[in-house]
Amino acid sequence: MRDVKVRASALDGWRSNLREHGYEPERIGALSAVPPRELRGTSPMPLRDFVGFSESLVRETRDMSIPWLVGRNYDLSSLGPVGDAIRASSTVGLALRRFVEYFELLQDCTDIRLECDEQSASLSYRILDPNIWPRHHDAMFSLGILTQIIRAGTTDGWDQVEFLFEADQSEMVGHVNRLVEAPCSFGAETNMLRFPVRFLDCRLETTFAQAPIREINQAIAVRKRSTPLAERLARVVYRDLDRLTIDQERVAREVGMSGRTMRRKLASEGSSFQEVLDECRLRQAVFEFQTKPNLSIAQIALRLGYSEHSTFTRAFHRWSGISPQAFRERLMNKVN
Template structure:
């Protein structure tokens, strides 16, 4: 996951918002990343049209830290030109309803950014879109979330014609970590310390019509083919790790279920993992340990036993032994050292 990438098109629109902040000497990342014209063909991230996700996230954090303006990432998302996303933007812009546009955004998001869990869900009379970077080494990532939810908010606003009643937000970060009054910026109710970043809204908004747009129609079959090609070109270890990170804290990590989701039998998955020099247990153990460090960093109020439970251990003593084998230190010692270096 250290190689997670995002399309450099994500940088579009930020320069104008930073123009009035010249005293901070804030600028976009290296021009080496700006080789990405508006894409019109293959939308898959490549070395020429993408940048490390960690660099983009760091950039969004630096923007707020240096400008002291927490609204910039949100505004960058709300006013983002979806045409910059090429065929994916076309698919979103040509959708007739809010729900269709959001579904296309979610379905093809992996072509824009790696190692991310993004979901559109509906429960009773409320709908939600949640967004979370899966790589536990990328933190803080508070304002990347503001930017991404801003794009989603833009789509919803198109259907509501600007109405914003009953929309709610949740963020992974604690309120004091986001450097400003987020509720005031969003003009909505916000909660913090959640497991994912989320925008919730009345489900009836999914059926709202979007204003018609001029331009080409979406080639959804081509986008689906690109998704298949991307999965084929991603190692099984990487695909498995993303599912494990996605499901930790939410449901049991079952080998049979995950194999079916990936599209193979558990026997075939074990064989292919062995061909890559790994195993299901090795991937699971590595994900758990890296996620444990993430939990230490982001949830200092949780006990070791609570963290062990979140990681799927029935007994926290099993977690303690596994963590010691992985790191050479106990979870308590690691957490204490992390806290001391943070101050």
């Protein structure tokens, strides 16, 4: 997978929020490598760099409220056309759906979704690239933006909201539940904000005349055409590995083509679906070793779609040169 990107305007607002909360941005090392807006513009930057920035800033200040507050106060116009579409929305539900539907223009390789039942709605956010970890505080930032949208249309009912985080509680500095003003759970499969479904119908005051839908759809089409097929498939596989059976035909439909066309195009790129699947499984295995030390090798093999522990062990040995157990022990020794 090539270096995944995020819109550089994700860095907007951090200095001003730090200053408002009593920090001197000039004294914070994590900000020293961040160029001013007029120099970086809105061009993409590596997502790993942005995530590393947010993690470093919280480690340095020991203040996990910063990413959350930046998100809660973020200027939606910094999101470009996507922000304009959100600001032109008449309801919370429409604004959130546009944020989710168009998020790929803001950040690569991220699973963000809005799901509803009769009583509740949930917004989930998870970076799919298994090479990016830790990644706790970019989630605080993104959930902060989503919370800003919801709170713009609601005046009551926040006592019925709850948050879930990928990170373990020991990895989050401070009292998260006090910060977000809602109950929190940790060690979840994804970062999630759950709230009453009636919030979606709450009215918003529109602050932009008309959503630039045609411009956004054209940008999405251009983006898809410029992304290698193997990479598009990998993102679907990473999203579904521990949730659904990975079926070639279904994955092909996800990217808008038949299985035959998918195989032909992959061959022209010098790849195959099995190679894409194997690479995703093995990179995800390393991520599981890092983040779920209590799971056995057999449990991880099952999560990755291997029916037999031995099949996973052989595949991992071919890929890395050592057994999964030996690889995990090396990781643990580095941490300790």
